[in-house]
Amino acid sequence: MPRIVETAKGSLAGERIDGVRRFLGIPYAAPPVGALRLASPRPPLPWSGTRMATSFGPAPPQILVGSQLWLNDPIEAQDEDCLYLNVWAGEGASGAPVLVWFHGGATRNGHGGMAAIDGAFLARRHGLVVVTVNYRLGALGGLGHPALADPVTGYAANWGLQDKVAALRWVRDEIASFGGDPARVTIAGQSSGATDALLIAQNPDFRSLFARVIAQSPPLFQPPMLSDLAGATEYTEAFAGLLGTDVAGLRDIDGATLVAREQAFLRSSPLGRPRTAPTRDGVLVRDWPVAGTLADVPLLIGFTRDEAGFWYDLSLPDGTVLSALKPPVDMAGLAAEVGRLVVRHYPYPDAPRPMDIIAAYQAAMPAASVAALFLAIYTDLVFRAPIMDCASRHAARRQPAFLYEFAWPLAPPSRSAPHAAEVPFVFGNVGHPHYAGKVGRPAEAAATSHALAGLWASFVHSGDPGGGWPAWNLAQPLAVLGAAQETLRIGELERRAALSLWSAYDMAPEMTEPT
16 A cells, blocks of 8 residues: 655655655645746645655756756656655654755756656665755746746746745655654755755755755856846846747746747857846845855765866767867867856956966876866866865854765766766666666776765764765865775865965865854
């Protein structure tokens, strides 16, 4: 017989598989369609009888191509009615710590039913209650304009981020019925999901919804990579004009059409970068991700060794190239690309000159090719320096911060540990057919995955990953995870001297009292 759980909106029938109870496709908000398109999420609608919760809800509308195919297994169904979440809990769970996971995908791809983030292993082996969440993506999740201001909340942007907050409120109110402790919730995510977890943790209005934070490879952007509401307004007006309507009229257009048309618009827009979520609206998002102050809670944060490989050097084992971009091949091209990176990602006074950057990385990597130099500079400037700064600022306020680097090299022809590679390791899913061949070395991969899952689970349980991993309170050490023939090493960071170029970031905290 399926396990029945009573919620405030009705009864749910889940299922038991290998000692884990799972409840899939649970509505945590009303369908965001019609008048609720580009609006704040509303409470879920009640249902009569017992609702079967044995299959995932449809994924949000999206266009899945390129590097996003590495982590995302094929999507069975997409629909604008997508605000569903999933729960895994061990048999007999009661008062268990809760992991709420927000998938990545540049706020344009992914869903809570991805094979990489199936929560069964963490629930069965480590006693967690795992929650994964669908949220609105692309145009539906990110367009912003004062004309869209919600009459209930007043919010005019960041619809997908609001969905995540609604899911956390559902967890607060309902997770005890599934065996979870609403006072021990860890909000976690990778890439854009990690950024959104940090943005939630930066807003004091949501402090009661979580007790810890995990942020895996968060893009900690600022202008010109992100926009405030004025920039989002300009972008949304231009997009509405392309569709022959005013901004309010966007709510009358089918959601899948909005997503597809905006995806095409961003590639040809004279406005440059897409100005969609996250948008600094001054209410939900009050500071740029790179600059906000987190709540006084434990933080686990880190990056992969070769983040840039996701965009420039990602292939399948059969040789299919997934990355849409190519690194430069000569010094002139390298100088030009580095100059563009600095403009986009280091908008601070006294930015280092491209040739000085290149010289510093040549000194740190004397045998590296032009392409390898570029990938290292990209990884450090876009991810490692701002992430280390985030950990340092948190530690400087005498809050626990645990910093890691994930170093597992994927199977050839990929040569790196790129962005997103650690996700199936954390969830114990490296043996899934969608990942096994790409990860390679099955026995070692399983051992590394079990080690990572244990560290993450310990952090969710106690706020400390254990394993001899010290809190980040010096210039080093950090935890190096998945390097050759070792699952965990506490040690020095590669290219430490070159990282000092990015002096706007404080990567070695000086301890102060919290404010």
